[in-house]
Amino acid sequence: MPLAQTATSVPVTVNDDLCIADKGCTVCVDVCPLDVLRIAEAADGSKTAYMKYDECWYCMPCEADCPTGAVTVNLPYLLK
Amino acid sequence: MDEILDGLTQIDCDILVIGGGTAGPMAALKAKKKNPKANVVLLDKANVKRSGAISMGMDGLNNSVIPGYATPEQYTKEITIANDGICDQAAVLRYAEECYGIIRELDDFGIRFQKDQNGEYDVKKVHHIGTYVLPMPNGDTVKKALYRQLRKARINIINRYMATRLLTGEGRVAGAICVNTRTAEFLVVRAKAVIMGLGAAGRLGLPTSGYLYGTYENASNSGEGYAMAYHAGAGLANLECYQINPLIKDYNGPACAYVAGPMGGYTANAKGERFIECDYWSGQMMQEFYDELQGGKGPVYLKLNHLAEETVAEIERVLHIVERPTRGHFHAGRGTDYRKQMIEMHISEIGFCSGHSASGVFVDEHARTTIPGLYAAGDMANVPHNYMLGAFTNGAFAGMDAADFIADVDFADFDMGTVDAERTRVMAPTKRDDGIPPNQIEYKTRRLVNDYLQPPKVTAKMELAQKRFEEVREDMEQGMYVRDSHELMRALEASTILDCADMAAAASLYRTESRWGLYHNRVEYERDDENWFCHTILTKGEDGKPAHRKQDVKPYVVEIAEDEKDAYYKQRVEPSVAAE
């Protein structure tokens, strides 16, 4: 029973220029009640937060607690 | 992160608090305060900083019993009436007597309650009889303030561990089995007392948007408390009394009539007229809401467009900053404006939550469950209509009582075989090469909940649900497949959700009468006080399936006169379907 690769738009976006994951910041990943954010490491070694799982309650701690204002919570398309 | 590791650690503590949302932190603080030597551990599957129903805050208290505005007796009376009489009053009365002390404590924590221009509590009148609403202007800082207190008290906090089963032995609680949500490593916690504050079963019904996480409750509250209590053998009360709430359609967040109400806003039908007869937030009120939606007079709206610009701006400030701040984004995206038009409302998917109803793990006025040493508080315990302040207050009761309980006991022995069996159960989806992902198991369960369990309740439909749930269970146990530890957490939640769905169906079939308005509107039965003026207690039967018994409602400590019981029915124009 192979698994499909179905695309889905995710509600949380991160501005890479503002994100300080490089400096060890994991605030947004830490505070998410549903644990859907992760830190991605690019080929050049730079790091940035991103939404890995589309399981969002659009509650906003990630946006509110981000020290640099890099995170934006949009409403999931299905209910917006 | 997220890879599946093999590991098992065991730790000991005096009191294990599971759930770091609202009731849990207060329980931990109170236990530690009463017994500073006690080793108190607070565990959460998320991060205590931002976990639980009030993750982003809360805009106000809607059940504050403040001297001068309401009395504990009056409050107890109203809650009894709102719950159609089925209520052990001792727990409600104790809450009502002690919640003011908790308000003052929260105030000391730095949580602000609205004060007038002279610095006195600015209690708002919403309910017909008593006055209980107290807005919280900096309600967005609640979790921060709680976390600060936990750190100051040096409570041991464990984040990102999900408790999956309770351990019992010697006829009492012995601890809990937990799994790391990011590594799948196991943690066995031996404890002399366990306090559960795991919140509502908020992912039971499927929201109309179809988005699994677009729920009324915080979607991380998937009902583990109910499932764990069930498997440990505790009694659960009145689960047929579902939670269904009015909400902003699609956004699925609370409409907060109790914020807008004192400022002149109200719920209206398509003609812009008020239609809700009921004075209490109750199943009766939801029945009226449902009737209006279904009866051709809908849609139903939140009406603020008759208010002055200045008033609307004030309401917006509260509603869009605190509790669910994305609500402002939602209206902006839709181009809807409270000033210009009414905002469409709907009713929520079903769930279990005593915050707004009366179901949950059975507890007494000390937050004790039917298992010695095991406590429950907040949305998952059956103290009716306890909302956020009830979670704090009953959490405090649990913490204080547990501190006494551990003084006289040692760890209870338990069977290590239980741990091995649980590891096998939990890890099964990681041992397969392919299969059904947890989101599909969950979606199907919840879709069936909507199809067959949502009121009005029909016997044949609920029996069909049970049959289909069994099929899903078979698929889940034999074929669920996960690729990482995050998916494993979702798989465990899917299993919990299915347990809750089973309990919802079984409990609803057992009570062969209609009660609590829409919450338990069984179309084939009328209200039947003679046979059903009682709690229904659901436990796990010998056969591993839900078993039921009736339990007397304890004699009232606050008398309700006959004419008070139906004080408001008399004022109706015509009775609605469930007003019997």
Added chain:
Amino acid sequence: MSALFEEFDDIADLAEGLDDPSAGARIMAVIDLADSADPAAIPYLARAIADPDAGVRKQAAQALTDFDGPETAAALVQALSDTDMAVIEAAAISLTELKLPEAGDAILPHLGDQDEIRLTALLAGIKELRRPEAMEPAIAALSHSAPAVRMQAVGVIGWLQDETSLDALQQAATDPDTQVRRTAVAALGFSKSDAARTALMAALKDPEWMVREAGAETLAKSGDASSIPALRAVLDDDFWQVRLKSVRSLGKLGATEAALQIAPMMDIPVPNLRKECAAVLGELAVKETLPFLEKYADDTDPDVRKNVRWAMDRIAA
């Protein structure tokens, strides 16, 4: 396995991060210091208020919300002079979260500051600390040119509930700014004096409805029946909101003489007002109002109907 429990690190160790050359790392150090909830972190956060990077300074101002006392307040007061608006805003919010009266020691000496933004924040910060020494500078601030300052000054005075401030509040009740007047009128509620009542009755003639509304609501607080004629005079106010509060206050004061004036207001097609009128007619229980109520015993609005029937029961009893 990573650390099981949240850690209680040594504050000095956490503070080392404040010397990191990268601003991002310093922000993280500030967050860790805040999470410690340990007062030993305050001096380090106070130092971070002077960090070269505005992002660090903002985070430090925010972090100080988790602490209290004069040292915290002093650091926040310092942050109010920052060059970056985001830092100032964060500090202003944190100042309002102070609870310990002694934190006021660091605010009081600055209440003579004439800068609008700083003085607004300082007054908002001292308000809930209820320091009597703030009365004099608050009264002085009532003549500041900025309405935001005057508004906060009224707040400070109102919370002190001191009869000697009545002249000042009465003055503020005639302020050119609507919000200041509205706040001052509500702040007069603590006093049962003639002076307060005179000021409140004057507010009923204010050109702005929100001030009249506040006046009508506050007049019931003293429980003095001498304000009844003035309240009756606004029962025909252009704004239903004002009429509603006046009706409510007349009910609280037991103004039976107003009942027949309130009763015909049941005909006004504003649901909120009709509901309030019915409830108050019940409280006043004047038999002659019965015909006005009977008309609406079957009103389609449930809130109106319920209150009408309740009122009719009261009158019958």
